[in-house]
Each structure stands twice: as C-alpha cells, then as structure tokens.
Amino acid sequence: MQSLIFATNNRNKVNEIRSVLNGLFEVISLEEAGIDIDIPEPHDTLEANAREKSATIHSITGKNCFSEDTGLEVPALNNEPGVKSARYAGDGHDFKKNTEKLLANMLLVTDRRARFRTVISLILDGREYQFEGICNGIITNEEKGDQGFGYDPVFIPEGSSKTFAEMEMAEKNLFSHRKKATAKLIEFLKTHHGQDQN
Ligand code: ITT
Numbered sequence: 001m002q003s004l005i006f007a008t009n010n011r012n013k014v015n016e017i018r019s020v021l022n023g024l025f026e027v028i029s030l031e032e033a034g035i036d037i038d039i040p041e042p043h044d045t046l047e048a049n050a051r052e053k054s055a056t057i058h059s060i061t062g063k064n065c066f067s068e069d070t071g072l073e074v075p076a077l078n079n080e081p082g083v084k085s086a087r088y089a090g091d092g093h094d095f096k097k098n099t100e101k102l103l104a105n106m107l108l109v110t111d112r113r114a115r116f117r118t119v120i121s122l123i124l125d126g127r128e129y130q131f132e133g134i135c136n137g138i139i140t141n142e143e144k145g146d147q148g149f150g151y152d153p154v155f156i157p158e159g160s161s162k163t164f165a166e167m168e169m170a171e172k173n174l175f176s177h178r179k180k181a182t183a184k185l186i187e188f189l190k191t192h193h194g195q196d197q198n
Contacts, residue, residue: 001026002189004122005033007057007067012149013178017068019169020182025189035060039067044083046071050121051128058123066122066185070177072151074102074139076111085150095150099143103154112138114155116177120185129188133181148172 003026006014014029021027030036039056041049046069053067071082081088081102089097106112113136120131136158143153145165152164157175164172173179 003028003064005030005035005057005061005063005065007039007053007065009039010149013068013070016169016173016176016178017182020173020179021186024186030057033061041069041083041086046083046117046119047121047130049083050119050130054121054123054128058126064122064124066120068118068120068178068181070116070118072102072114072116072155074106074114076109076113077105080105099151099154102139102151103142106139112140114139116151116155118177118181120181122185122188124189124192131181131184131188133177133179133184135175135177135180137175 001024005028006017007030008014009030014027018027035057037056039053041052043049043052050067050069053069054065057065057067069083071085073079073082081098085098086093089101115137116135118133122129122131137156140154140156140163143165144163145153145167147167147169148165152172155164156162157164160167160175164176
C-alpha cells in the first residue's frame with residue numbers, strides 16, 4: 001500500500017483523514033515518522049500555509065507527504081477567524097477559548113452563516129498539488145455536543161440540525177470540508193498511481 005506522511009501535529013485531523021483513507025493509503029503521522037517540530041504557518045492564506053507545512057516535512061524526509069490547513073470563515077466577521085482559526089484567542093491552540101471568543105464576537109450578529117474551508121497540499125515525487133473542500137453552515141448561539149474538536153460544538157452544517165460535535169465521525173464525514181478535500185486527494189492518487197503503472 002502506498003504510504004504518505006501527514007504533516008500535522010493535530011491528532012484529530014489524523015484520525016479523521018485515516019477514517020477516509022483507511023484501506024487505500026497508509027497515513028504515517030509525524031510522531032510515527034519520528035519528527036517532533038512545530039511546523040510554521042506564517043502566511044495569510046490557507047493555500048500558502050498548507051504548502052509551507054508539506055514543503056517543510058518534504059525537505060526533512062524527502063518522502064511523499066501531505067498537509068492540510070483549515071479555516072472557519074464567517075462573512076459577518078470579515079471572514080475571520082479564517083487563516084487564524086487555530087490561534088484566534090491567542091497562541092496555545094486552545095479550542096475552548098477560541099470557540100468562546102467566536103461566540104462573544106457574534107453575540108449581536110444575526111447573519112450566522114459560516115463555512116469551513118480545507119486546503120490539502122500534497123507533495124508527490126517532488127511536485128505539489130492542492131485540493132480544496134468546503135462545508136457551508138451556521139454558527140449556533142451556544143456550544144452543543146462533546147465529540148470532534150475545534151469549533152465543532154458551534155457549527156451546524158447545511159442539511160443537518162446537529163452541530164458537528166453532536167455527530168459520530170462517520171456522520172461528520174457526510175458533510176465535512178476535510179472529507180471533501182480528502183475525496184479529491186484519493187481520486188488524484190488513484191489516477192496518478194494508474195498512470196505510473198502504464
Ligand atoms: P496543524 O497545523 O499541525 O495541521 P492545527 O490545529 O494548527 O494543526 P490549522 O492550522 O489548520 O491546524 O488550524 C485550524 C484550526 O481550525 C484548528 O486548530 C481548529 O481549531 C479549527 N478546525 C479545523 N478543522 C476543524 C474541524 O473539522 N472542526 C472544527 N474545528 C476545526
């Protein structure tokens with residue numbers, strides 16, 4: 001089975017992407033690859049940060065790898081937290097504080113629309129490819145559910161009445177930005193693999 005290093009320090013992302021790639025491609029976490037670094041995310045777009053993460057790990061390992069950068073974009077907040085989603089309430093990647101800050105900033109906001117956007121950056125045989133996944137939805141007035149991670153307790157995807165945090169992973173995968181981007185990655189890898197064999 002083809003294996004890929006996943007350039008992330010977020011275990012929730014590893015679990016979600018493994019649930020989708022399961023049986024098709026082997027996903028090696030940074031921990032399993034013996035890499036312990038804080039990957040830089042210095043840019044102001046998801047695309048550039050995703051590229052930075054995969055390029056960093058590729059330069060260390062020389063192996064095929066991928067990363068993803070995800071942002072929660074709220075039009076009523078000028079698309080914030082967006083690229084700053086992980087550090088919205090300050091450094092420390094504190095999911096609870098980030099979510100509380102979002103709800104506080106939206107206290108008087110009636111336009112509750114939001115979307116998650118994921119950009120996957122794959123480096124395969126030294127070339128980079130990107131795949132995007134979007135999930136539209138709304139921000140609730142209060143936190144609901146205890147599954148998932150990040151902003152899941154306050155996000156209801158279009159087509160459901162439950163927050164992501166009230167869903168098992170399989171149900172979140174029916175809607176999720178990450179699943180949609182990963183599906184494109186799978187299609188690409190299958191095609192590319194097929195071409196290599198010709
Ligand atoms: P890596 O950079 O190591 O991959 P990270 O957690 O810093 O991990 P991001 O820079 O992509 O990842 O930050 C995105 C933040 O957005 C993340 O920390 C969560 O707070 C939130 N987030 C991402 N995907 C999410 C999801 O599916 N559900 C809820 N919140 C999510």
